[in-house]
Ligand SMILES: *[C@@H]1O[C@H](CO)[C@@H](O)[C@H](O)[C@H]1NC(C)=O
Ligand SMILES: *[C@@H]1O[C@H](CO)[C@@H](O)[C@H](O)[C@H]1NC(C)=O
Ligand SMILES: *[C@@H]1O[C@H](CO)[C@@H](O)[C@H](O)[C@H]1NC(C)=O
Ligand SMILES: *[C@@H]1O[C@H](CO)[C@@H](O)[C@H](O)[C@H]1NC(C)=O
């Protein structure tokens with residue numbers, strides 16, 4: 001056997017070649033013998049874990065019925081274009097869920113990651129279910145709203161013997177659905193035995209009253225991680241959901257011990273997933289990862305890592321093993337030397353190892369990526385991976401295959417007019433910035449257009465939370481977010497060796513990390529792309545509503561224009577309204593409305609209702625912060641406080657300056673001549689006077705701060 005051989009390094013043989021040969025002879029054959037087995041079947045216990053379904057094992061052990069199929073690395077439960085159809089994928093070996101002698105239920109545990117992709121036109125989708133079924137096969141045909149668990153023949157019959165956990169994203173009043181985003185336990189009946197609105201729970205409270213109780217998990221168009229655990233000794237069935245992949249909530253969403261499974265289960269059952277489509281052909285349901293255990297232990301943790309490097313090593317081992325077995329020693333030597341030589345002469349590979357990744361994540365050292373790697377990480381920039389689009393382009397989420405690190409890749413829409421060299425130096429400058437409230441740039445790629453790689457932030461951007469689920473943000477969290485952004489700005493303006501003006505502060509550029517701390521993104525981008533006409537930006541870099549009035553004349557971004565944008569952000573965070581929204585029947589701009597309230601001493605009317613309910617004690621501070629926002633948005637840049645003062649006020653270390661009167665606001669705003677007499681802007685204006693006064697008119701017409 002190979003193991004008894006020793007290769008003595010011949011005189012003159014290169015030491016590296018010698019050790020490479022030893023690897024070929026000893027290590028790789030061991031790997032071949034050790035090909036790890038994902039599935040362990042021991043007597044009556046079953047446990048398996050699939051991080052992706054592309055392996056031969058997954059395809060042998062899971063069978064998909066009707067509309068369902070394997071789709072690359074995923075299970076796709078519905079077929080593109082299929083209407084009134086259902087699909088089901090089941091682990092195709094029976095699983096013992098009842099003790100055959102005592103006929104008592106056995107514990108089981110499962111976790112999986114799924115995505116519900118609603119119809120692109122209507123945003124409607126029925127939902128997806130984890131099913132425990134008595135037989136293989138799927139539901140024949142579909143009846144809308146049954147999620148592929150039942151049809152109109154099998155529903156509500158004890159003989160159906162099917163239990164499911166539904167993740168239901170459509171409200172079917174005929175099935176007594178509570179809302180269009182709930183999780184329910186279905187026992188032989190689509191009318192749920194127990195159901196709760198989908199949420200990530202951080203307290204035992206059955207309803208989410210404040211952020212300390214958790215947050216709503218919207219299951220449409222978002223990747224969701226779910227856990228189902230049944231503990232036989234306590235007869236407790238727990239279900240949890242999270243959008244923070246891999247982070248199980250501290251409290252289950254459903255924890256029910258009233259169900260007696262004895263009479264509901266057969267000794268052997270089949271487990272898997274189902275979904276169905278109604279009349280809309282584009283609703284898709286994906287499962288990305290799944291683990292299951294019926295051996296009394298919790299199911300293995302799953303993640304969205306598409307492939308791991310061990311598998312490829314194993315494959316390499318198999319191939320080399322075969323070569324070794326079939327070719328003579330001399331030939332092998334020639335091949336190995338050739339391979340080794342080629343490996344050596346190839347360019348050093350740019351991909352990060354796990355250690356390098358950890359190091360990079362800690363130190364925020366940006367790295368150049370290859371386009372291929374980023375395309376692979378984001379599933380070829382697929383629609384499914386698209387997180388959204390912003391001022392500078394589209395953002396995709398992805399996972400670096402080797403390391404499992406989750407990333408957000410920003411694809412910049414316009415081409416850089418700068419030389420590549422200059423561009424790289426800019427990116428590395430930005431990449432060297434380090435502050436706990438800046439989103440770290442992990443790297444970039446410039447092979448096919450500009451791509452910037454950031455760490456993926458689990459809670460997405462501030463605007464998503466603030467305007468869709470304001471109840472999830474307590475006052476303390478909001479204040480912490482504002483202080484964080486202010487601290488990041490102070491760093492950019494004053495504490496960094498090189499002054500940087502952000503130019504595009506807005507809620508969608510503020511990311512939220514796992515502790516809901518703010519991470520300001522896109523800093524410096526405006527400088528790179530300042531004069532390209534990108535979507536959602538005007539010819540002056542920035543976004544409507546967040547742009548200081550003077551930037552319409554001077555076309556220059558300054559620290560004080562950043563302070564204005566930050567004021568707009570404060571107003572949004574405190575009022576829960578978008579800065580460019582209109583208020584009331586007279587349709588006045590938000591800022592105009594606030595000045596009105598301010599002059600009537602009625603600012604509290606503007607505070608987000610969900611804050612008023614939960615944060616009575618802080619109402620004084622809330623008002624101070626709102627006033628600070630108004631002050632930062634004062635049209636005269638000289639009146640706006642410096643960011644250092646803003647930080648101090650937010651931290652409670654400094655008093656709010658005296659507010660100017662509402663009259664001074666309106667007189668300043670509506671007198672274009674006051675700009676012309678302002679010496680800080682007049683020199684810029686002389687060259688540009690004509691277009692400047694047009695801009696003032698446009699600005700006034702737009703209601704000041706629209
Ligand atoms: C079930 O639905 C099918 C097709 O939608 C219909 O033909 C059949 O009559 C229905 N059966 C019952 C019992 O409602
Ligand atoms: C379980 O659900 C049933 C049906 O909704 C309900 O009556 C019972 O109180 C729940 N039990 C627990 C422990 O929540
Ligand atoms: C189910 O949830 C309850 C309540 O949080 C917890 O005490 C119990 O340990 C959980 N059981 C399992 C199997 O996770
Ligand atoms: C469940 O039902 C079976 C028979 O119907 C009964 O023997 C058993 O005690 C019940 N279990 C619980 C936990 O109530």
Ligand SMILES: *[C@@H]1O[C@H](CO)[C@@H](O)[C@H](O)[C@H]1NC(C)=O
Nearest residue numbers: 246247248298299300301302
């Ligand atoms: C899964 O991950 C959680 C936290 O990330 C950890 O506490 C738990 O032990 C892990 N479970 C398994 C089965 O590895």
